[in-house]
Amino acid sequence: MEALEFRQEYWDDREARNAFKAFILDIHGLDFSAWEHAGFWDERYTPFSYFLDGRVVSSVCMYLLDAVVNGRETQLVQISGVGTDPAWRRRGLNRQLTQKGLQWASDKCSGYFLFADEDAVPFYLQCGFTPLREFREFIIAPRCAHRSGLKHLDPNRTEDRERIFGFGRSRTAVSDKLGVLNARLLMFHCLYILPDCVFEIPELNCLVLFKHRGPVLELFDVVAKDVPSMQSLLPYIGREETQQICCHFHSDKIWNGAVEKRELHGNHAFTLAAFPADNPVFPFTARA
Ligand SMILES: CC(C)(COP(=O)(O)OP(=O)(O)OC[C@H]1O[C@@H](n2cnc3c(N)ncnc32)[C@H](O)[C@@H]1OP(=O)(O)O)[C@@H](O)C(=O)NCCC(=O)NCCS
Known part of the structure; x- marks a missing residue:
């Protein structure tokens, strides 16, 4: 010893x-x-x-x-x-x-x-x-018209990676209830866990990390100085079949409608x- x-x-x-x-x-x-x-x-x-x-x-x-x-x-x-x-x-x-x-x-x-x-x-x-x-939060997806303008960023490309990091460094918390700001930890997730899920919406000046699982839209993070609302995000990231949004963070900043909170085991x-x-x-x- x-x-x-x-x-x-x-x-x-x-x-x-x-x-x-x-x-x-x-x-x-x-x-x-x-x-x-x-x-x-x-x-x-x-x-x-x-x-x-x-x-x-x-x-x-x-x-x-x-x-x-x-x-x-x-x-x-x-x-x-x-x-x-x-x-x-x-x-x-x-x-x-x-x-x-x-x-x-x-x-x-x-x-x-x-x-x-x-x-x-x-x-x-x-x-x-x-x-x-x-817990996680679930939202019934409101219907909306599609908009183009979503741009995939590849964390394995230097230029995209630096762009993601730039958003991470200047972000505000995704939620007022509980948000974390460490941009280097965000980069770990982009490189290791969610490399195919990172998108920029230039018109909204934000990154959004998400994927579709059938009718469920898994929303992992929204990275921005001014966090946009779900209503403004959804036309870019929703699909015809999207019925529910599973929010992997408190949705207080992006959504003011009904939320179902489910315990995560x-x-x-x-x-x-x-x-x-x-x-x-x-x-x-x-x-x-
Ligand atoms: C969990 C881990 C880190 C514990 O390390 P360790 O140095 O053996 O822990 P300690 O000797 O300080 O344990 C302190 C007390 O915790 C409890 N404990 C530790 N491991 C335990 C086990 N496998 N089962 C039940 N109790 C355990 C015991 O009460 C122990 O005290 P005791 O030996 O006097 O009874 C080690 O088992 C490990 O590396 N596991 C694999 C990796 C892992 O699971 N990491 C954690 C990921 S979250």
Whole structure:
């Protein structure tokens, strides 16, 4: 145990950062290289790790997020990048790292959240986290005439990527109830999770991230300085068969009609003490 070296906030050290990347690839099968090489590595994704001979054996990241909660600018911390090498599990390492991370974050944020893998649920309960109910919002799609002018952006093309990042950097929160502003996290989603779902509507000066699933329009994010209303977006992104819009964020800014809120199961959301937003819809692109 004595041989372990504790380190935090070490992204400036190239070798240590590479060791972290190798660790995450090992534990979670996630390769951060594309995110890093595109230039979007986020300093605010803050690591707390134990090293042995230059290798990471246990780690947790506190992701500091610029957020808007109930109309107020604040910071939230999302706990992510959590793991312990199988040979080092059940020795209290990750609990210690989590405590160090929480201590570091305590005067920096107004709330914590995380999404747990099913197997890790007992660990988070043991560390004092409490399950958090989370929701999605559904809207009956209003009928509207189609308009052309939607432009697909490809996050794998440098020019499009920079354009997306530009929108991300100057965005306002997609919701006043709960919105997250970190443009580098948005870029992670564009590169890894939603590469085919990113569109610009030049006439509305916005990006919209969406896809169609039969009659359901899955709306992941609207990225703009002035967030346009659903009525103005829908002519560009709706289809003849669209009956319902599944909003992966609170729809308060884009829609003032009826909303059906449904609980979302399976993500194992957790918080510490109380989360500052009631019945939260975590923005899709805010998940790390
Ligand atoms: C979850 C994980 C990070 C825990 O790391 P760890 O260093 O073994 O955790 P700790 O030893 O600090 O555990 C603290 C307490 O949590 C509980 N705990 C940890 N792992 C557990 C498990 N698999 N089942 C039940 N309880 C567990 C125990 O109560 C433990 O204390 P104890 O050993 O004294 O009983 C590790 O198992 C792991 O890397 N899992 C695979 C990746 C993963 O799931 N990451 C989290 C994604 S959200």
